[in-house]
Amino acid sequence: MSTVMRAIFAASALLVATATTALAASEADYKAAYAAAEAANKEAGSLRNQWTTTASTLAAAKKAGEAGDFDTAVAQAKEAEALAKASIFQATSEKERWKDMEVR
Numbered sequence: 566m567s568t569v570m571r572a573i574f575a576a577s578a579l580l581v582a583t584a585t586t587a588l589a590a591s592e593a594d595y596k597a598a599y600a601a602a603e604a605a606n607k608e609a610g611s612l613r614n615q616w617t618t619t620a621s622t623l624a625a626a627k628k629a630g631e632a633g634d635f636d637t638a639v640a641q642a643k644e645a646e647a648l649a650k651a652s653i654f655q656a657t658s659e660k661e662r663w664k665d666m667e668v669r
Contacts, residue, residue: 589636590635590636590638590639591635592630592635594635594639595626595630595635595638595639595642596630598626598638598639598642598643598646599623599626599627599630599638599642601642601646602619602622602623602626602642602643602645602646602649603623605645605646605649605650605653606619606620606623606645606646606649608649608653609649609652609653609656612652612653612656612657613656614652614653614655614656615649615652616648616649616651616652618648619645619648619649619652622641622644622645622648623641623642623645625641626638626639626641626642626644626645629641630642
C-alpha cells in the first residue's frame with residue numbers, strides 16, 4: 566500500500582471514529598477541538614505540507630462555531646485535525662521515500 570493511500574486510510578479511519586462522538590457539544594468542546602486542529606495544521610505548515618482541504622474544513626468549523634452549532638463545529642474541527650495529521654504523516658513518511666522512486 567502506498568504511503569499516500571495509508572495516509573488517506575488513516576484520515577478516513579479517524580473521520581469514522583469522530584463521527585461517533587457524543588451529541589450536544591459545548592463551546593468549550595469546540596474551542597478545544599479547534600485548537601487541536603489548528604496546532605496540527607501549523608505543524609503541517611512547518612513541514613511545508615498543508616493540505617488545502619484542511620484549511621477549508623477549519624473555516625467550516627469556525628463558521629459553525631460562530632453560528633453556535635457546536636456539534637457541527639466539533640465534527641468539522643476533528644475532521645480538519647485528521648486531515649492535518651494525515652498531511653503530517655505524508656510529509657514525514659515521504660521525506661526519504663522519494664529516493665526509492667528515483668530513476669537510477
